[in-house]
């Protein structure tokens with residue numbers, strides 16, 4: 588359950604911790620804004636992708652489906668800073684396909700949580716396998732982590748690329764080559 592009051596208290600403490608005065612005019616509403624913001628950007632925590640992926644349509648001869656360049660933002664669980672990028676999804680249907688928007692919605696469900704990029708990538712692939720009973724799924728995510736850009740090692744522009752293959756994509760390298768051609772144009 589999302590606790591708006593706790594986030595507000597924590598935000599006031601955070602402001603004090605960095606030497607700010609939570610009572611100054613510009614900051615008075617900040618705890619409430621931050622609480623609303625977290626409820627929004629962590630809104631995937633109470634969602635299950637099955638809710639979306641249950642919308643399916645029959646196909647008799649379904650080839651690979653690729654949705655590329657799905658923009659997303661998530662929060663790294665180590666620093667609570669955003670990581671931002673694009674997800675590319677492929678799956679091999681098993682008699683049924685889902686609605687195109689549902690692939691992007693599945694990314695949203697898992698991105699709107701505290702995450703590791705590797706886990707996000709695997710969770711999307713596993714959801715497609717389970718909920719669509721797909722013959723295979725492949726998810727590639729490219730993202731820039733603000734915790735590497737704004738602080739710490741300070742390497743803005745660095746892209747982290749993660750890839751998870753399930754089912755037929757684990758054994759059929761031709762399919763994986765096709766995916767890369769489709770994603771890279």
Ligand SMILES: Nc1nc2c(ncn2[C@@H]2O[C@H](COP(=O)(O)OP(=O)(O)OP(=O)(O)O)[C@@H](O)[C@H]2O)c(=O)[nH]1
Nearest residue numbers: 663664665666702703704705732734735738739740
């Ligand atoms: N594998 C993985 N690591 C991540 C992700 N997001 C952030 N990290 C890393 O998590 C690590 C945490 O390392 P720590 O040494 O515990 O924390 P830190 O002292 O803040 O690390 P630096 O970022 O190197 O300053 C860092 O190397 C981050 O780059 C992610 O999605 N996946």
Ligand SMILES: [Zn+2]
Nearest residue numbers: 663665666734
């Ligand atoms: Zn981080």
